[in-house]
Amino acid sequence: QVQLVESGGGLVQAGGSLRLSCAASGRTFSNYAMGWFRQAPGKEREFVARIRWSGEPTYYADSVKGRFTISRDSAKNALYLQMNSLKPEDTAVYYCAADRFYYGNDYQKYDYWGQGTQVTVSS
Numbered sequence: 001q002v003q004l005v006e007s008g009g010g011l012v013q014a015g016g017s018l019r020l021s022c023a024a025s026g027r028t029f030s031n032y033a034m035g036w037f038r039q040a041p042g043k044e045r046e047f048v049a050r051i052r053w054s055g056e057p058t059y060y061a062d063s064v065k066g067r068f069t070i071s072r073d074s075a076k077n078a079l080y081l082q083m084n085s086l087k088p089e090d091t092a093v094y095y096c097a098a099d100r101f102y103y104g105n106d107y108q109k110y111d112y113w114g115q116g117t118q119v120t121v122s123s
Helices: none
Strands: 003-007 010-013 018-025 033-039 046-052 055-060 068-073 078-083 092-099 117-122
Touching: 003 092, 018 033, 018 092, 018 117, 033 068, 033 078, 046 068, 046 078, 055 068
Parallel strands: 010 117
Antiparallel strands: 003 018, 018 078, 033 046, 033 092, 046 055, 068 078, 092 117
């Protein structure tokens, strides 16, 4: 059974940085796609970044391109999201997701989800 556990969220001032982590367990993830999504209050969940567990390629939402970096550590079974130059509009609950067969931006097609971690960016 796949289990994803996010950590690293918190309160940060605009312009600051955070690194989110997602601990993955329960499977061999070598063929999986991994993604980060976020959901702000009253808004639909949206794609942030994705990566194949094997590494490249990576994709980013236009709103975070150049500021966020997705990566993974196969030895630690961990997925990361380095977030720099944070803006108040980045405030949301951030979710880690995984899927064995789908590699895209549609959150509804990912099978496995973590519980989320809150990121709040103050102005």
